[in-house]
Amino acid sequence: MNTRRIYGLLGLVVGVTGILSWQAKPVRHWLAETCFTVKNLWPQGSPPSQHLLDAALWFDPYLAKAYLEKSVPFNKRGDYAQGMYYLNQAVALQPREYLGYRGWVRLYMLRDYTGAIRDLRRYDAFTPHFTDAAWGENLYFLLGLNYLQLQQPRQALAYFRQASAAESRQSGPYYVNPYNYLYAAIAHVSLQQYPSAIQQLDSLTQRHSKCSEAAYYKAWALYQLQQWAAAARSIDLAATQYQQGYCHWNAYYDYPYQLEQPAIETLRKAIQQRVPPARVALQ
Amino acid sequence: MSACFTRPPMALSKRWLFVGGLLGAALSAKSQNTAPYRHSSYGDVGAIAFDPMQDDPRFQLCDEHHLAQSYQVNPKYPLGTAALQQRLRTAFAAHSPCRRATGTITVRFLISCTGETGRFRVYAVDTAYRPTAFPPEVAQYLLQAIRSVGRWQPGTYQHHAYDSYKFLSFRLQAGQLVTIFP
DSSP states (O other), rough: OHHHHHHHHHHHHHHHOOOOOHHHHHHHHHHHHHHHHHHGGGGGGSSHHHHHHHHHHHOOOTEEEEHHHHHHHHHHTOOHHHHHHHHHHHHOOHHHHHHHHHHHHHHHSOOOOOHHHHHHHHHHHSTTTTTTTTTTTTTHHHHHHHHHHHHHHHHHHHHHHHHHHHHHHHOGGGGGGHHHHHHHHHHHHHTOOOHHHHHHHHHHHHHOOOOHHHHHHHHHHHHHHOHHHHHHHHHHHHHHHHHHOOOOOOOSSOOOOOOOOOHHHHHHHHTTTOOOOGGSSOO | OHHHHHSOOOHHHHHHHHHHHHHHHHHHTTTTTSOOSSSOOTTTOOOOOOOTTTOOOTOOOOOTOOOOHHHOOBBBBOOHHHHHHHHHHHHHSSSSOTTOOOEEEEEEEOOOOOOOEEEEEEEEHHHHHHOOOOOOHHHHHHHHHHHTTTTOOOEETTTTEEEEEEEEEEEETTTEEEEHHH
């Protein structure tokens, strides 16, 4: 009888311990999620916000999104040692979820093009025969942009074509990202294929008539072809649209080939004075 | 009394939806990162407090308690980013390259509401984004280059000029300046 009682008691202790440890994980996770949500009451990067993310990670060290959130203010403010440390933790825990974001950060925020290509390709390999999007942008578009920045315009063009085809197939030709055409045109310009560049830019303006970058690069291609009158009309349009705010701009980082007023003025002057194209560099 | 009991359950769920919506709006309200926050503190990520050992006491801020991030008020170099980068490259190229320097150096500083710069801090990472130490002369050259570019156009929000943080990152490969960003 005594032995039975001892075994019964042991069984009860083991059972209760098991239930408690089984339940503790969901409770810890719930607390972590709560800390993660409540941190939104404070500004990003403020001490309470970062401390709540620390608490979330204390409750659940596998909460990858908390690592990612911790990384964001560091990367936005130029502390890449901290920012990439936390982002790497998030990627290590959930590569399928966050590898694309890291590739995107490397491209736009860190200008680390080879690193970005490595991340984006690994991300793409998780889902073969499916067009992924990293942080809302077509993966092939991002790969193309990386190759364009690495001065490999042919490779870039192949990816921009792939991105356009995928977007056109998925949502229809009108919904192709207009910057696909813009960067493809810039790739053509760097290959000195000016008529092809103009064709790409016309495709862009058929869909979005107000884009100062399209007008600027069209003016540049026409200038290279020494079509002075058409180039002058295009650069005037670029200046007008730029002043009206129809330009690619972002608060956090400069876009590749982001247009600026001095670049427009330099090209306008060169066109007006009919300076031979070889003497003016693309800005 | 009976009306309370006969109220359809849908009304209750609508009420909860409304309460949930309000709560959601309140929670998301602070997620707006491209407008200056009501207060800033020196405990914020990347904050730069005055350090008498390294900072120029003549550099004055307009309001120590409202330091905005650059992405909230967008301070600009008056001649544009391309001109700024060209000036920095020229200033850096005037010094002999230090071949041991490979990685990224970031200089973070403050731009006052009058366009003056100060409180410079330097952070260096290697190619794997681990903290590293560059030869001190490299940081000195870059600091001199940034100081030499002159005044900035202060960041503004709703026609009000703010003191703001700004940073410039320099990617170096064997002492050669490869890229300046963001």
